[in-house]
Amino acid sequence: MEGLLDLILAPLHYPFMVRGMLAAMMVGVVCATLGTYVVLRGMAFLGDALAHAILPGVAVGYLVSDGARSAVFWWGLGTAVLTAFGIGAVSKRARIKEDTAIGTIFAGMFALGIALISSAGSYAVDLAHFLFGDVLGVSPGDLWLTAALGGGVLLTILAFYKEFLVLSFDPVLAATLRLPSTFFHYLLLVLIALTIVVSLQAVGVALMVAMLVTPAATAYLLARRLPTMMALAALIGALSGVAGLYLSYYVGIASGAAIVLVCTGFFLCVLLLSPQQGVVWQWARRLKR
Amino acid sequence: MIPEQEPTVKRSTPHDTDAPILEVSHLTVQYENHAALDDVSFDLVGGERIAVVGPNGAGKSTLFQVIAGVMEPTAGEVRVAGQCPGGHICIAYVPQRSQVDWSFPVTVADVVMMGRIGQVGLWRRPGRRDRERVHQCLGVVGMDAYADRQIGELSGGQQQRMFIARALAQEAELVLMDEPLNGLDVAAQEDIFHILSELRQRQVTVMVATHDLNMASERFDRVLLLSGRLLGVGRPDVVFVPELLQEAYGGHLRMVETEGGLMVLSDTCCHGGV
Amino acid sequence: MTRESGFRVRRLAAWVLLAVIVAGCGDREASDHDHPDAHGDELPALAPVPLDEGERLRVVATTSIVGDVVQQVGGEEIDLTVLLPLGTDPHAFDPAPQDAAAVADAHVVFINGAGMEVFLDSLLESAGEGVTVISVSSGIELLSLEGDVHEEDDHQHGGDDPHVWFDPHNVMVWADNIEQVLGALDPENAGSYQANGAAYVAELEALDLWIEEQVAQVDPDKRLLVTDHASFGYFARRYGFEQVGALFPGYSTLAEPSARDLAELESAIASLGVEAVFVGLTVNPDLAERVAEDTGTQLLFLYTGSLGEPGGPAGDYISFMQYNVTTIVSALR
Numbered sequence: 079m080e081g082l083l084d085l086i087l088a089p090l091h092y093p094f095m096v097r098g099m100l101a102a103m104m105v106g107v108v109c110a111t112l113g114t115y116v117v118l119r120g121m122a123f124l125g126d127a128l129a130h131a132i133l134p135g136v137a138v139g140y141l142v143s144d145g146a147r148s149a150v151f152w153w154g155l156g157t158a159v160l161t162a163f164g165i166g167a168v169s170k171r172a173r174i175k176e177d178t179a180i181g182t183i184f185a186g187m188f189a190l191g192i193a194l195i196s197s198a199g200s201y202a203v204d205l206a207h208f209l210f211g212d213v214l215g216v217s218p219g220d221l222w223l224t225a226a227l228g229g230g231v232l233l234t235i236l237a238f239y240k241e242f243l244v245l246s247f248d249p250v251l252a253a254t255l256r257l258p259s260t261f262f263h264y265l266l267l268v269l270i271a272l273t274i275v276v277s278l279q280a281v282g283v284a285l286m287v288a289m290l291v292t293p294a295a296t297a298y299l300l301a302r303r304l305p306t307m308m309a310l311a312a313l314i315g316a317l318s319g320v321a322g323l324y325l326s327y328y329v330g331i332a333s334g335a336a337i338v339l340v341c342t343g344f345f346l347c348v349l350l351l352s353p354q355q356g357v358v359w360q361w362a363r364r365l366k367r
Numbered sequence: 368m369i370p371e372q373e374p375t376v377k378r379s380t381p382h383d384t385d386a387p388i389l390e391v392s393h394l395t396v397q398y399e400n401h402a403a404l405d406d407v408s409f410d411l412v413g414g415e416r417i418a419v420v421g422p423n424g425a426g427k428s429t430l431f432q433v434i435a436g437v438m439e440p441t442a443g444e445v446r447v448a449g450q451c452p453g454g455h456i457c458i459a460y461v462p463q464r465s466q467v468d469w470s471f472p473v474t475v476a477d478v479v480m481m482g483r484i485g486q487v488g489l490w491r492r493p494g495r496r497d498r499e500r501v502h503q504c505l506g507v508v509g510m511d512a513y514a515d516r517q518i519g520e521l522s523g524g525q526q527q528r529m530f531i532a533r534a535l536a537q538e539a540e541l542v543l544m545d546e547p548l549n550g551l552d553v554a555a556q557e558d559i560f561h562i563l564s565e566l567r568q569r570q571v572t573v574m575v576a577t578h579d580l581n582m583a584s585e586r587f588d589r590v591l592l593l594s595g596r597l598l599g600v601g602r603p604d605v606v607f608v609p610e611l612l613q614e615a616y617g618g619h620l621r622m623v624e625t626e627g628g629l630m631v632l633s634d635t636c637c638h639g640g641v
Numbered sequence: 642m643t644r645e646s647g648f649r650v651r652r653l654a655a656w657v658l659l660a661v662i663v664a665g666c667g668d669r670e671a672s673d674h675d676h677p678d679a680h681g682d683e684l685p686a687l688a689p690v691p692l693d694e695g696e697r698l699r700v701v702a703t704t705s706i707v708g709d710v711v712q713q714v715g716g717e718e719i720d721l722t723v724l725l726p727l728g729t730d731p732h733a734f735d736p737a738p739q740d741a742a743a744v745a746d747a748h749v750v751f752i753n754g755a756g757m758e759v760f761l762d763s764l765l766e767s768a769g770e771g772v773t774v775i776s777v778s779s780g781i782e783l784l785s786l787e788g789d790v791h792e793e794d795d796h797q798h799g800g801d802d803p804h805v806w807f808d809p810h811n812v813m814v815w816a817d818n819i820e821q822v823l824g825a826l827d828p829e830n831a832g833s834y835q836a837n838g839a840a841y842v843a844e845l846e847a848l849d850l851w852i853e854e855q856v857a858q859v860d861p862d863k864r865l866l867v868t869d870h871a872s873f874g875y876f877a878r879r880y881g882f883e884q885v886g887a888l889f890p891g892y893s894t895l896a897e898p899s900a901r902d903l904a905e906l907e908s909a910i911a912s913l914g915v916e917a918v919f920v921g922l923t924v925n926p927d928l929a930e931r932v933a934e935d936t937g938t939q940l941l942f943l944y945t946g947s948l949g950e951p952g953g954p955a956g957d958y959i960s961f962m963q964y965n966v967t968t969i970v971s972a973l974r
Contacts, residue, residue, distance in 0.1 A: 089900065089904065092903070092907055092935070093935045094900075094903060094907075094931055094932070094935055095900060095904070097931075098900065196735065207925060207927070210897060214898065214900060214903055214928065214931070215927040215928040215930075215931050216931075217930075217931065323900055326899045326900035326901065327899070327900035327901050327904060328901065329899075329901070330899045330901040330902065331899050332897040332898075332899055333897075333899060333900055334897075336899075
């Protein structure tokens with residue numbers, strides 16, 4: 079028992095581990111809660127696209143301010159919001175499906191970002207941070223920003239819980255009840271953009287979609303009601319963040335990847351073993367017959 | 368039977384109680400290369416039960432969407448209780464069961480409660496009165512015992528009744544039902560009709576889109592034959608005459624003379640209109 | 642509804658995309674086949690290049706440091722192009738088409754060698770046949786990952802330390818190699834190259850002495866270097882320092898440290914009483930700042946992979962070394 083306690087407490091001697099875990103937990107909770115809607119509405123591709131589309135904003139912010147964090151953050155956020163609106167506008171205006179609109183805009187923005195960063199000469203290092211995250215490099219200031227913005231996102235989701243619920247489950251009902259659907263649709267996109275920008279530091283762009291989708295998908299397999307699904311997703315997200323960092327500490331693998339691997343591990347466990355939906359039990363039942 | 372109560376609905380526009388509950392005039396909905404609805408006009412009175420009948424692509428769903436205020440028509444006008452549909456929240460749309468995401472993590476009570484959001488308002492949470500109301504509505508449709516079931520666990524008939532309960536919770540005065548009896552066995556269908564009678568007693572007007580011509584002629588006071596254009600509205604024996612049916616269905620219909628009258632056999636192709 | 646299957650397909654696509662990106666961003670080893678960097682022990686025999694009246698030898702150098710040394714030896718007689726812009730991290734450089742064109746046009750290309758130029762293969766492929774590539778580090782005894790001397794017969798290049806320029810003696814070898822090659826290609830000016838080379842080597846000797854004097858001011862047990870990545874191996878060996886740890890594992894700035902790596906580094910800093918962390922100017926200092934704050938050490942910036950602006954504190958190799966040594970010595974004294 080002593081040994082186990084030791085194992086748990088040892089990493090916490092390092093301030094960067096404590097900060098990293100706090101950041102990963104907060105990011106896990108916010109991403110998973112918002113991710114509930116992403117999963118239920120089939121917006122995973124959109125979430126992934128927004129995460130990648132931030133790159134040109136981040137690049138410009140980085141270049142104009144010589145790497146100052148706040149500039150990078152605001153430019154990234156602005157770009158994400160603009161992209162969200164852009165995708166909405168393109169798919170309404172032209173005849174192409176939303177899926178296609180997302181694909182074209184996503185790739186274009188990402189390429190623009192790479193072009194901008196590459197104009198600065200050597201960029202693979204910063205690009206790597208952007209792609210894979212830098213959770214061990216979180217500063218105390220970053221933590222406060224994450225807490226404030228993450229808290230704002232959660233409050234908004236709570237405040238408009240029933241409206242988002244109706245819009246997600248039955249848009250026609252929303253229309254007959256005269257809910258301002260367009261407003262809420264764009265609000266959700268802005269919330270996703272905000273969450274992505276706040277969470278980029280933890281896992282980076284390449285793995286962001288996992289933080290949005292995987293804990294919520296796991297909770298989906300376990301929950302019958304939406305509030306339960308959200309709470310479970312948040313819990314799994316937070317646990318994955320912490321466990322991922324422990325993994326990175328004891329096994330020595332990159333932290334962002336470790337977090338996502340833990341998320342995925344949870345998902346696979348539940349997929350195979352959950353009492354209702356678990357693949358293993360379904361096989362067993364089939365064999366019994 | 369729900370005891371009579373003061374309606375809690377906040378109507379954005381006051382109802383003109385002398386006007387017919389629904390007036391449709393010269394309604395046209397034009398898509399890129401074809402007209403889904405072409406110059407459709409008719410009236411409905413309160414408490415009426417009317418079947419909207421027609422082949423696939425006749426425009427039944429489109430008609431419902433315009434009436435519900437979800438879609439703007441290209442031309443023409445719809446008035447609900449003397450006003451435009453946009454101001455009301457008393458129009459309930461019961462979707463086709465195939466269009467619903469049954470794996471969504473909500474219970475029956477959650478779905479019925481969704482109907483009350485108009486009454487609850489933007490910043491508030493549903494209160495005890497709302498929960499009681501939901502309970503009562505579930506009682507009317509006989510689904511009280513299923514309040515905590517996740518919606519994927521329901522049978523077809525139960526799913527339909529849940530949506531009717533939601534329409535009741537919404538305090539709707541006009542209910543639009545899209546193919547509600549598809550895939551239901553006779554017992555389940557009877558349940559639905561029983562509930563529809565309850566609705567009639569409460570002066571709730573019901574429009575039902577259906578393929579089933581026989582059921583339409585047997586169970587409904589009036590029918591509306593639609594095929595892009597309005598081919599006829601009135602009593603079934605007046606509207607379901609061979610010339611009009613031929614015009615509506617083209618070659619997809621067989622009519623058989625029986626002792627009880629004309630029996631109509633239609634294609635079994637029909638699921639979810641175009 | 643096929644929501645779930647659609648969602649799963651997209652997740653799979655996301656993972657595939659990730660795998661592709663990771664593969665693309667990963668540290669690519671220069672392969673052994675077919676180019677002169679491979680074993681770098683001997684310079685190839687070269688024939689003179691035909692030059693027109695007034696035409697100078699066209700020379701390309703990869704890093705700015707190599708470029709400076711080439712310029713010192715070549716002087717006015719060569720037409721030099723340096724590929725990497727100032728401030729570029731050599732580990733992360735991605736050549737543009739113009740670079741391939743310059744290489745294709747050049748009479749000779751001088752590279753750092755020892756595995757530094759991971760982009761070399763693709764660059765040479767674009768440039769086409771017939772390019773003469775010379776590793777200036779030919780003949781230098783290379784260190785391997787553990788800091789031991791590289792075995793002569795063991796031609797594994799996965800673990801070589803390419804940062805040879807931090808030891809002026811190695812740069813003297815560079816100057817010799819360059820002089821030989823230029824002399825072979827352009828015999829007319831061989832005398833000039835020889836003279837320049839000799840003069841420069843003398844300057845490097847003076848630099849070496851000066852560094853020894855400076856370093857003597859630091860207590861032997863305080864000669865501890867914590868850097869962003871393991872670039873000071875040759876410096877450490879020459880002047881009696883120890884590379885205690887680095888933020889980024891391995892020889893490149895592209896690897897990402899795990900939590901364990903950082904924890905080990907901070908422990909080492911604490912237990913050895915390290916007083917300063919040195920970070921290259923071409924690297925993102927975020928992580929280094931955090932480590933310095935957490936361990937209460939100073940954070941100082943050094944020029945590592947690239948020279949600074951001309952006229953600035955590190956405009957040429959000799960000032961580059963002087964600046965770095967001054968910074969290190971004043972911090973650790």
